[in-house]
Amino acid sequence: MIQQTSPEIGGMGHPVKRKEDARFIQGKGNYVDDVHLPGMVFGHVVRSPYGHARLKSINIENAMKIPGALAVITGADLAAAGLAWMPTLFHDKQMVLATGKVLFQAQEVAFCVATEQYAAADMAELVEVEYDELPVLVDPHKALDADAPILREDREEKSNHIFHWEVGDRHETQNAIQSGPVTAKVDAVFQRCHPAPLETCGCVADFNPVTGKLTIWLTSQAPHAHRTLFALVGGIPEQNIRVISPDIGGGFGNKVPIYPGYVCAVVASLKLGRPVKWIETRSENLQSTGFARDYHMTAEIAAERDGTVKALRVKTLADHGAFNAAAQPSKFPAGLFSICTGSYDFPKAFCEVDGVYTNKAPGGIAYRCSFRVTEAAYLIERAMDVLAYELKMDPVALRLKNFIPTDKFPYQCPLGWTYDSGDYPAAMNLALKMAGYEELRKEQAEKREKGELMGIGISSFTEIVGAGPGHTFDIVGIRMFDSCEIRIHPTGKAIARLGTKSQGQGHETTFPQIIAQELGIPQQDIVLEEGDTDTAPYGLGTYASRSTPVAGGATAMAARKIRDKARKIAAHLLEASEEDLDWEPGKFFVKGAPSKAKTIQEIAFAAYTNLPEGMEAGLEAVHYYDPRNLTFPFGTYICVVDIDKGTGEVKVRRFIAVDDCGNIINPMIVEGQIHGGLTEGLAIAFMQLISYDESGNVQGGNFMDYLVPTAVETPHWETGKTCTPSPHHPIGAKGVGESPNVGSPAAFVNAVVDALSHLGVRHIDMPVTPWKVWQILQQNGVS
């Protein structure tokens, strides 16, 4: 376990208040839209009203008559510069501005630049675009039909099929499923939803024609990777590009991709030699930037009559929209979806995924999860409940029977992953105790007698986070390590810079706590900087719960390098040999003589004033950490719902969340992360959907239709924790930000289905709206 430091040092495990909150709650944050530069002008995107149409002409004459109009950039202009298309993160390409045709509603068609923001918007209204409508493909199940329109004329393959990917043993799994004796099957759609961060995407691109330097303030979760992509795609020398991610108002995966608006702002700044600001509207964010999920899944489980699971087979159709812009750096087209065996010891498993194009916005981003893990966790947790109904077994008993045994870790799963550590019964048992599970089941039986609808939903999920080992994860070939550079000043204070970028996770508080833990320097004496590519060491950014597993490892390792040098300096100061020194957080002392000690502050001063002969001055280190494996946080969630028979409204009465994320850096921040993730999970389960009508119109492209949870809808969260450290991670931490969003949707849906299970209901697709529930009640004669 982690050695406890004093509250003054504030190392790991202390509920240190978030340093960044002082400026956030006083309105003193500095977001991209707060950047104002002399001579700055504004961009606005003209978007396609059609889901699929041929572009006939663009007339900019009237737009250029608006006072303050400076330029309209079209796809043809970009094509002349070789920039009409850009690569996506997953081996596809994407139009920056449309040429030839448009492939989804709200696609970028032209970019207007004016001296005032509203003038640019007025220009966009006056750009005249002529289209010829083409047949629209909305339903992914029809994408491969013989009469489906072929969307991507730029590809050699004249088909809407993007990829087929499979893992596991198809033949043996099929045999096991066929031989039963008990099988369960569920068809589940994880609907298209959107992270909808409070701050939309945007940038300020500032090309200085004199120095040749391009500075981009960007809403970016991965500033270094974006700098390299701008250099590779735009042909700008990388030393002349500086990407700055200032404060970011929520990302959740939405700010991982590069969007056409960024590229257009850069092109406009290069063309005009002036800073160009482009900030999305809310609707633009919902309609055109990275959506999440849209996985159409089938799971089948075979089991013995006693409930022992034998095999899992998963077949999935993935709707990627018009371009495969899935923001995922694994080598697998469906990311980490093959974690779909979850927390259970399946001897056999097989998983296959086919990706298709449709006339919808591109994306497939990992919304508060590692790549496709939420879909996988939802599917297996739903399927286990369906199996429990088939077996007439309690869903808790079925799970306990099939958990990967605690003594089997590290556990090799049939789909190829090595789970680092876990104690699933411990989390389950704590959750059952907190919930009073037996009592709840009794209450449910009594209520059912009286005709009242109450349900209890269980989800005992396993996550896979921390991308990642460089052999499996990369962005354009750059391995997914991360970095930390620490400099100790002569007075013993410090600055740390990382390759990650907080979007609300509290990095300015937690990373100093890791350094405080390792070096004994009080956490308040350590400043943290991220997001400026001119100063921070190269890193791959923050998403997929990778900051703690990867950059957290780098931070501990860099601190340990400093401690190694500090030991040498301490030995010099104490005139002792290094081997005779002991360490406790904050000081080295001579073994057996604790009063003969040198504090880290004294050592830091000596590093600049009184060094051993031949030693380099200074006390600093940088570490690039490439993890040996991913980490596997887990937990058990229990949801209790009551359903109003008259309206179909579901009320979440209680929600118990027991999480195990290994060693905890800051318990207060972990608690906050869990509250936030559960609230987003609640919204996905009950409220959120981006759909398209048959003409390709986005439904759910504004906050009137795409609902965001408020305090009114959000129940009280009851949290608990167990601690199973990661054996391979330098500080035994696993990452937690995403667990509640990954684990909770199944708990909510399982609870609703449980309340209706006596009516024969086995599955309801999200969002579980009152209307859907009401219809089910009507069909079953309940009122």
Add this chain to the structure above:
Amino acid sequence: MAVRIEKTFEVSEPIDKVWALLSDPRKVVSCVPGAKLTETVDDRTFKGAISVKVGPSLTEFKGEVKIVRLDEQAHILELDGKGQDVRGKGGASMKMTGTLQSLETGGTHVVAVTEVNVVGILAQFGGRMMSDVSDVIFKQFTERFQQKLKNPEAEPQAAAEPVNAVSVVGSALGHTIRRALGGSNES
């Protein structure tokens, strides 16, 4: 976004008089807020334009209307229309069936069934806004239609001005907001 809107109203004029007005697009167009005919292609095909303003977004559809059925005996009129916004903000197609029935009072019962399919920003407002907008447009249409029946020579005020549509949408928004707040929706 396909929306089916069915509307009925009654007028005191006899069926032949009503039919004469309804079956002549050149006359009836002046009753549609924001609409005008720009060209007569042949007896049954006309080119025209209609403006709808929702918030800051002005959509000016330009397109063609065809009379596909003109049944003098049964008093049934079928129109097909298709148009695109002049600045590429979207498109719409429409199929309208108008049926007249004589009333015992000597007046006429009018049934108009319209199926509209809209692509673009208007469609994103969803069905509730579409039907609210159409309610207000229809209300203005019936008022003007009756006015025109009574006085065939009268030009309904500023028929082709999109300004009318501003008020249309202003009041439609009002209805939506009132409904969202739980108030009554009297129209």
